[in-house]
Structure formats: structure tokens, C-alpha cells
Amino acid sequence: MNLTRRDALKHTALLGAAAAVPGVLARAAAGDGGVSLPPLPYAEDALVPAIDARTMRIHHGRHHAGYTRKYNDAMSGRAGASDVKDVLEHLRDLPADIRTSVRRNGGGYLNHDLFWKVMAPPGRGGGGGAPRGDLAARLTKDFGSVGAFKRVFSEAAGGVFGSGWAWLILRESDGRLAVVTTPNQDSPWMKGVVSPESVGTPLLGLDVWEHAYYLQYQNRRSDYIDNWWKVVNWQEVAQRLG
Numbered sequence: 675m676n677l678t679r680r681d682a683l684k685h686t687a688l689l690g691a692a693a694a695v696p697g698v699l700a701r702a703a704a705g706d707g708g709v710s711l712p713p714l715p716y717a718e719d720a721l722v723p724a725i726d727a728r729t730m731r732i733h734h735g736r737h738h739a740g741y742t743r744k745y746n747d748a749m750s751g752r753a754g755a756s757d758v759k760d761v762l763e764h765l766r767d768l769p770a771d772i773r774t775s776v777r778r779n780g781g782g783y784l785n786h787d788l789f790w791k792v793m794a795p796p797g798r799g800g801g802g803g804a805p806r807g808d809l810a811a812r813l814t815k816d817f818g819s820v821g822a823f824k825r826v827f828s829e830a831a832g833g834v835f836g837s838g839w840a841w842l843i844l845r846e847s848d849g850r851l852a853v854v855t856t857p858n859q860d861s862p863w864m865k866g867v868v869s870p871e872s873v874g875t876p877l878l879g880l881d882v883w884e885h886a887y888y889l890q891y892q893n894r895r896s897d898y899i900d901n902w903w904k905v906v907n908w909q910e911v912a913q914r915l916g
């Protein structure tokens with residue numbers, strides 16, 4: 675069956691009886707319980723010295739947990755709530771009274787889910803080092819070299835005014851790898867919300883909200899960025915490129 679979510683919802687509404695339809699239609703008709711906070715894929719202190727344990731504990735256990743809870747509250751059992759990517763891709767279809775909350779908290783939920791996964795303990799834990807294979811070739815093709823990509827990314831992350839994110843995306847419009855930034859918790863999945871050149875599949879993301887680094891680095895965001903490269907999980911980034 676090849677239906678978009680919107681088709682599914684429309685058909686479900688017409689059909690009425692959820693029991694009559696399998697898979698996605700049944701789930702859509704039943705609504706769902708939303709999302710739960712994904713566990714950190716490593717210990718709180720695993721990224722020391724790049725990121726200290728207290729920052730990780732508060733960032734994951736309070737900030738990410740808060741986005742998760744508020745996203746679920748805003749969606750309150752709506753059909754398809756557990757597919758956050760799909761919800762963000764179709765933000766404009768949501769009722770106006772919950773759209774802003776879902777934009778902030780659904781974005782916050784998914785951005786942080788990616789953030790934990792694209793990091794790993796340095797050395798044998800898989801973090802740091804250098805991209806390889808197809809990912810390295812694509813970065814070289816689109817930025818000139820891996821080093822040039824890292825400079826562009828670091829500069830973009832350092833230049834975010836206030837709270838936001840720096841991203842490496844596989845850009846939808848031209849199929850190239852590109853570095854973009856988004857304010858607040860906006861995500862490259864948010865088509866029609868973020869600028870068209872920022873729309874694409876996020877491969878790597880760096881949180882430059884002060885809550886991500888202030889306890890350890892205070893206002894030294896560039897030190898945070900420099901150290902962060904030592905815990906980037908390139909294997910995960912490559913997997914997202916597909």
C-alpha cells in the first residue's frame with residue numbers, strides 16, 4: 675500500500691471503521707501515544723572532556739525530556755504523533771493553535787534525538803577521527819576537502835546569533851551536501867517553514883543553545899565547537915547519508 679499520511683487520514687475518515695483497514699490506516703485511526711524520551715546511547719560522562727557529565731544530565735534529562743513532554747501534550751494523542759519527522763514535514767497542515775508548540779517541541783525532540791546519536795565517546799568508542807568512504811568523497815566534492823567542510827561548519831555554528839543549530843544536510847533542492855543553520859528548534863525537515871535552501875535530510879547537527887555548553891564553557895562557544903569535533907560519530911553520519 676502506497677499512501678501518504680494525509681491520504682491515510684482522509685481515507686480513514688471516510689471509512690470510519692479502523693478495524694477494517696490494516697497497518698498505517700489502523701494506527702492513524704486509533705491515534706497514538708506520541709513519543710518517549712530516547713535513552714542516551716552512552717553514559718553521561720562518556721563524552722568528557724568535550725562535554726561534561728552535568729551538562730549532559732541536564733541537557734538530556736531536563737531539556738530533551740521537556741521537549742518530549744510538551745510535544746506529546748501539544749499533539750495529545752493525535753493520529754501520527756509518534757512519527758515526528760512526518761509531523762514536522764507537514765507542520766502547515768496542523769491546526770494553528772498547536773502549530774507553534776509542535777514546531778518548538780517536536781523540533782526539539784527530533785533535533786536532540788539526532789544530536790545524541792551523532793556523537794560517541796572518542797577513540798575506541800567510535801567518536802572523532804575522520805569521515806571515510808562515500809561520505810568523505812561527497813564532502814570533498816561539495817566543499818573542496820573534509821577540512822574545508824569542517825571550517826565552514828564551525829564558522830556557521832559560531833555565527834548563529836542566539837539559540838539555534840548548525841547542520842550538515844543532504845539538500846533537497848540540489849542533492850548536494852550543504853551547511854545550514856536554523857534558529858531555535860527549527861529543523862531541516864520543516865519544509866515551508868525554514869528557508870528553501872535549508873530543507874533536506876539532516877546528517878549532522880550541532881546544538882549551539884547556551885544550555886548545550888554554558889556550564890562548562892561559559893561564553894566560549896568556539897572552544898565547545900572545537901572540542902565537539904573530537905566526539906563526532908562519523909559512522910552514524912555516513913549511515914544517515916545512506
Ligand code: MN3
Pocket residue numbers: 733737786881883885886
Ligand atoms: Mn539543546
